[in-house]
Amino acid sequence: MPVDTHTHILPGIDDGSPNAAVSGKMLEAQKRLGIDKVILTPHFYLSQQSLDSFLEKRARAIEIFSPIAESLGIEARYGAEVLYTQSLADTELEKLCISGTDYMMIELPYQRLTNSFINEFRSFAGSLAPDIRLILAHAERYLDYTDENSLYEIMECDMLVQLNSGDFRMFSRHTGFMYELLRHGLAHLLGSDCHNTTSRPPNMDIAKKAVSKKLSPKLYARLDHNAEAVFEGRSV
Numbered sequence: 001m002p003v004d005t006h007t008h009i010l011p012g013i014d015d016g017s018p019n020a021a022v023s024g025k026m027l028e029a030q031k032r033l034g035i036d037k038v039i040l041t042p043h044f045y046l047s048q049q050s051l052d053s054f055l056e057k058r059a060r061a062i063e064i065f066s067p068i069a070e071s072l073g074i075e076a077r078y079g080a081e082v083l084y085t086q087s088l089a090d091t092e093l094e095k096l097c098i099s100g101t102d103y104m105m106i107e108l109p110y111q112r113l114t115n116s117f118i119n120e121f122r123s124f125a126g127s128l129a130p131d132i133r134l135i136l137a138h139a140e141r142y143l144d145y146t147d148e149n150s151l152y153e154i155m156e157c158d159m160l161v162q163l164n165s166g167d168f169r170m171f172s173r174h175t176g177f178m179y180e181l182l183r184h185g186l187a188h189l190l191g192s193d194c195h196n197t198t199s200r201p202p203n204m205d206i207a208k209k210a211v212s213k214k215l216s217p218k219l220y221a222r223l224d225h226n227a228e229a230v231f232e233g234r235s236v
């Protein structure tokens with residue numbers, strides 16, 4: 001399980017790692033779990049900052065982060081977790097794609113997904129294709145705000161779907177939904193969405209154990225392979 005596709009390890013840019021020391025500890029934790037590739041996905045909220053100021057801030061964070069990752073033998077790609085808003089349509093989204101790829105991670109607003117929102121999102125997603133390929137961040141988390149059917153409708157857009165490893169921890173409505181998605185080939189990627197070393201730590205081992213046991217090691221291996229493909233910018 002070499003790739004963690006969703007992380008907030010980059011220091012001082014969002015509500016994830018606050019500084020180089022914590023980033024180093026998070027990377028060490030990844031290493032202990034056998035992860036040697038991470039995709040950095042700091043939050044980007046267009047309503048709170050301009051694209052340019054985000055990119056400048058991210059570039060400074062990368063300068064601090066890179067030597068730490070290199071010293072631990074961890075390879076990184078730089079992206080963002082982009083919160084969807086209508087005005088994204090007028091933004092140079094290719095700049096937010098995971099470095100060296102045309103994949104961009106998108107997060108839905110935490111609200112009930114109405115039919116009009118679903119239609120709006122679908123036309124947004126359609127307008128990006130084929131230049132930008134979307135990855136829907138942690139599909140299961142929206143269940144706290146909306147129903148399964150609206151999520152299935154959203155997932156009819158041509159995009160990859162990522163699940164959070166920690167949400168496999170206990171059996172809940174979330175895990176039932178996650179296994180359903182995996183059984184039907186509707187979820188493609190696993191990520192830790194780690195923010196720190198305590199309450200939201202690197203934890204890709206949880207998903208590995210759960211998916212291998214509840215579904216199959218072969219399916220887990222496929223997810224692993226998908227993450228590798230995204231890291232390298234190949235099709236899944």
Ligand SMILES: [Fe+2]
Binds near residue numbers: 006008041081137193
């Ligand atoms: Fe995240």
